[in-house]
Amino acid sequence: MQVARVIGHAVSTVKHFSLTGWKLLLVQPLHAGGELDGDPLLAIDGVGAGPSDRVMITSDGASARAMVKERKSPVRWAVIGIIDSVPKA
Amino acid sequence: MQVARVIGHAVSTVKHFSLTGWKLLLVQPLHAGGELDGDPLLAIDGVGAGPSDRVMITSDGASARAMVKERKSPVRWAVIGIIDSVPKA
Amino acid sequence: MQVARVIGHAVSTVKHFSLTGWKLLLVQPLHAGGELDGDPLLAIDGVGAGPSDRVMITSDGASARAMVKERKSPVRWAVIGIIDSVPKA
Amino acid sequence: MQVARVIGHAVSTVKHFSLTGWKLLLVQPLHAGGELDGDPLLAIDGVGAGPSDRVMITSDGASARAMVKERKSPVRWAVIGIIDSVPKA
Amino acid sequence: MQVARVIGHAVSTVKHFSLTGWKLLLVQPLHAGGELDGDPLLAIDGVGAGPSDRVMITSDGASARAMVKERKSPVRWAVIGIIDSVPKA
Numbered sequence: 001m002q003v004a005r006v007i008g009h010a011v012s013t014v015k016h017f018s019l020t021g022w023k024l025l026l027v028q029p030l031h032a033g034g035e036l037d038g039d040p041l042l043a044i045d046g047v048g049a050g051p052s053d054r055v056m057i058t059s060d061g062a063s064a065r066a067m068v069k070e071r072k073s074p075v076r077w078a079v080i081g082i083i084d085s086v087p088k089a
Numbered sequence: 090m091q092v093a094r095v096i097g098h099a100v101s102t103v104k105h106f107s108l109t110g111w112k113l114l115l116v117q118p119l120h121a122g123g124e125l126d127g128d129p130l131l132a133i134d135g136v137g138a139g140p141s142d143r144v145m146i147t148s149d150g151a152s153a154r155a156m157v158k159e160r161k162s163p164v165r166w167a168v169i170g171i172i173d174s175v176p177k178a
Numbered sequence: 179m180q181v182a183r184v185i186g187h188a189v190s191t192v193k194h195f196s197l198t199g200w201k202l203l204l205v206q207p208l209h210a211g212g213e214l215d216g217d218p219l220l221a222i223d224g225v226g227a228g229p230s231d232r233v234m235i236t237s238d239g240a241s242a243r244a245m246v247k248e249r250k251s252p253v254r255w256a257v258i259g260i261i262d263s264v265p266k267a
Numbered sequence: 268m269q270v271a272r273v274i275g276h277a278v279s280t281v282k283h284f285s286l287t288g289w290k291l292l293l294v295q296p297l298h299a300g301g302e303l304d305g306d307p308l309l310a311i312d313g314v315g316a317g318p319s320d321r322v323m324i325t326s327d328g329a330s331a332r333a334m335v336k337e338r339k340s341p342v343r344w345a346v347i348g349i350i351d352s353v354p355k356a
Numbered sequence: 357m358q359v360a361r362v363i364g365h366a367v368s369t370v371k372h373f374s375l376t377g378w379k380l381l382l383v384q385p386l387h388a389g390g391e392l393d394g395d396p397l398l399a400i401d402g403v404g405a406g407p408s409d410r411v412m413i414t415s416d417g418a419s420a421r422a423m424v425k426e427r428k429s430p431v432r433w434a435v436i437g438i439i440d441s442v443p444k445a
Contacts, residue, residue, distance in 0.1 A: 008176055015169060056188065076147055081193030099353050130268065163313075163327045224372065264364055
């Protein structure tokens with residue numbers, strides 16, 4: 001799992017049917033140093049995250065398919081948590 | 090999933106039988122900053138994408154094998170959506 | 179598996195139910211040269227690691243789901259060992 | 268899947284038994300810009316590719332295990348096509 | 357699969373029970389240009405590799421779990437061959 005920030009979303013009319021009704025958030029992972037400069041990813045939203053929210057993302061085909069309730073969906077990335085804070089050790 | 094652009098396609102005579110009849114699009118992922126400079130990937134086309142289209146790509150063996158209807162296909166990457174726009178947060 | 183150091187943890191109220199009760203450690207992988215500068219990852223803690231501990235991390239959906247005892251959990255990264263030393267060859 | 272070029276092969280006497288009889292090609296993926304400078308990978312050859320051939324490679328455990336006909340083989344990367352040309356969009 | 361060199365090993369007292377009795381080799385993958393500068397990885401040793409050996413490594417959860425004979429092990433990386441030579445094409 002990674003820490004990322006919601007930077008936008010994708011609008012797509014022609015797409016795999018299993019993605020219908022899911023918001024596709026554009027998220028940018030946190031890289032070393034704390035800056036947000038990772039390559040953007042598209043993730044379905046499982047927690048109701050909003051613009052600029054700091055979120056937890058994951059890449060797991062099996063659980064993502066369970067979320068969209070479609071056994072053969074090509075979905076992999078999902079937002080699975082909203083992060084309140086990240087205290088350093 | 091990632092945002093990518095269709096930059097070409099691959100012509101291959103000798104290939105795994107499960108790829109016969111599938112267009113192999115050469116796509117280039119979107120990197121941080123918005124420029125299209127990710128390493129090119131070959132993906133089967135599940136949505137009828139055309140040259141220069143902005144698309145959604147995914148890497149998922151299970152669903153890709155379902156697309157080509159061949160349980161032991163080595164295919165992994167697929168184009169699963171055409172992107173109309175990406176509004177920023 | 180990779181060598182990483184515990185550099186913090188994430189506090190998240192809204193999250194996938196399977197993550198409830200698990201500490202989410204922020205860990206930074208060891209890169210070439212020995213310096214700790216990999217991109218930070220969030221991992222569930224399976225061994226009771228503490229702040230600044232050097233740990234072994236892994237990315238495996240099947241075993242991570244077994245750890246949280248929830249077949250459809252989106253969890254992937256886990257801390258699976260505390261490293262005492264790394265003698266060079 | 269990715270476009271790569273065959274740059275050599277590996278000779279290995281002591282290895283997992285499931286790899287016996289398979290040619291292990293050293294291939295170098297194509298990176299952005301068209302130059303061949305990706306990190307080299309070892310892949311079993313499923314199509315009879317020769318030195319300097321431009322090929323299609325994939326990373327998929329399930330199909331690679333099917334190719335070597337050994338359910339528990341650790342093989343993942345395979346050459347699954349010889350590329351004739353890559354017309355740009 | 358990748359070519360890597362054995363550069364050390366990890367000593368870990370507190371770890372997932374499935375790793376007990378397995379040597380955890382610290383290996384460094386070969387990058388483009390031939391130099392050994394990839395990020396170090398921890399891999400279980402399935403072939404009896406020694407310090408400084410050039411080896412073949414793989415990342416495959418299913419086969420690694422078969423090696424340690426524990427269906428829910430979090431192990432993923434394994435050394436699966438000792439490389440004698442890598443003739444260039």
